[in-house]
Amino acid sequence: MSEVLGLKEKLGRNVFKHSEHRHINIKEGREKDPQLKKAVLVCPAGLYSVNDNGEVELTIDGCLECGTCRLACGPELLEWNYPDGGAGVQFRFG
Amino acid sequence: MIIVGGGLSGLAAAYTLAQEGLEVLVLERGDYSGAKNVTGGRLYVNPVRELFPDLWKKAPFERFIAHEQVVMMAKERSVTIDYSGSELAVEPYQSYSILRAKFDRWLAKQAERKGAMLVTKNRVDDVIMENGRVIGVWAGGEELRSDVVIACDGVLSFTAEKAGLRKPGRANDYAVGYKEIIELPLEVIEARFNLEGNEGAARLFMGEVTQGMFGGGFLYTNKESISLGVVVGIHDLMQGEVAAPELIDLFKQRPEIRRLIKDGNTAEYSGHAIPEGGLKAMGKLFGDGILVAGDAAGMAMNIGITVRGMEYALASGYIAAQAYLKARERQDYSAASLSVYQKLLDESFIMKDFNSFKDAPQVLENPRFFNYYPEMVGDMMKEIYEVPNGPKKKIFPTVKSRLKFGELMAMAGDLRKVMKI
Secondary structure (H helix, E strand, C coil): CCCCCCCCHCCCCCCCECCCCCCEEECCCCCCHHHHHHHHHHHHCEEEEECCCCCCECCCCCCCCCCCHHHCCCCCEEEEEECCCEEECCCCCC | CEEEECCCCHHHHHHHHHHHCCCCCCCCCCCEEEEEECCCCCCEEEEHHHHCCCCCHHCCCCCCEEEEEEEEEECCCEEEEEEHHHHHHHCCCCCCECHHHHHHHHHHHHHHHHHCCCCCCEEEEEEEEEECCCEEEECCEEEEEEECCCCCCCCHHHHHCCCCCCCCHHHHHHHEEEEEEEEEEEEHHHHHHCCCCCEEEEEEEEHHHHHCCCEEEEEEEEEEEEEEEEEEHHHHHHHCCCCCHHHCCCCCHHHHHCCCCCCEEEEEEEEEEEEHHHHHHCCEEEEEEEEEEEHHCCEEECCCEEEEEEHHHHHHHHHHHHHHHHHHHHHHHHHHHHHHHHHHHCCHHHHHHHCCCCCCHHHHHHHHHHHHHHHHHHHHHHHCCCCCCCCCCCHHHHHHHHHHHHHHHHHHHHHHHHCCC
């Protein structure tokens, strides 16, 4: 069925390989930065969310490595790297 | 010779250099070439056909694009321009739908066959500099030295950034594209899109699909799947109310789309940032011991109807290889010697295109293209086609009533800007 799937289900169709490290981290002390909240809007995988304390949280599983959050938030807010070689998403179609 | 990134530009450079008998090492972080790459869906072959004459016959294309549509999508209706021409249906075909995991993997094999060495699952961690010149890279805990490093590591290019050739990208100069691969049986695709044999269809959607933001929707038919997705300016997305994942779901539910993908199976969800800042957003393309090609160099372009990047990647990889060969003759890999790359790019279609369309990003930023015009065209069609209970109004006054003086002036203003493209 190609109805609306919900993100979890959609991301579940992809091949992801486990990574030892979180390749993107929010810089300490910047969790409430208004600019960082933009990541919630731009991430196509919906991995950013705001918790009850108003802090932005990032779930790294399901990352498409598209680079959008780095372009939206910049290196000032995000420690951004690609996953280790051979880890992370492996597109079968692309 | 080290090439960072085994995508289209890296592989084009590797293929070209290996063909000359040089030792080439391509470092690719994915499990295979294409594992980290995403396209909306189509490659235009003409600009690069002669650079790689032996490649095309056996290339794993999906379908040649014989039917082009642009859909102006308003909230409640849409108006479509459909272009099918005999020129689109004769060989050599001008464009094909492709899937990168398949295409890049195949291209990697061709480069390897020429003698290039491809190491996959290998991320480049750092650039090694000595007295301001690049002398190699750190990858997988190893120091790898090279007279020149070609940075083909994609839109964020940490290689070029670490070498000091570019700054971290800004949201204004980039879009994000994301799509679903929706599998359908071959016969169903051919029936739904009115295709014969290996013909394919391409459709672009502007207007409600991005809720007035800069960008659009796209659909390409592959052999046994459809690439359906959205491209939207990151800066616009940041100002908006609606999150990226929601846009594509709303798009899928539109009646124009829903019936085309009915009973299809979503096999993959992918996304990638795209450089769209044009000439102004390009960083430096060469330095001491380094060349930059493809998306890493900012070489992608959205001029509305055509959205291109992959030909620029293939061609810039080829040209980077030519520049390296010239520098090698001189045994001089300084920035001055490698500046021949810029010269060759300037002479090629790449920089000619980027100069011709240097105003496109600013012109297309106009939000009227993404909400006002699609709604207006839709409304006009509604009024022209409508047969009411009772007398129908005359058509010309109906149209004229929408085009008051102020509106005509605004349209003339938009047109004047569009004429720069």
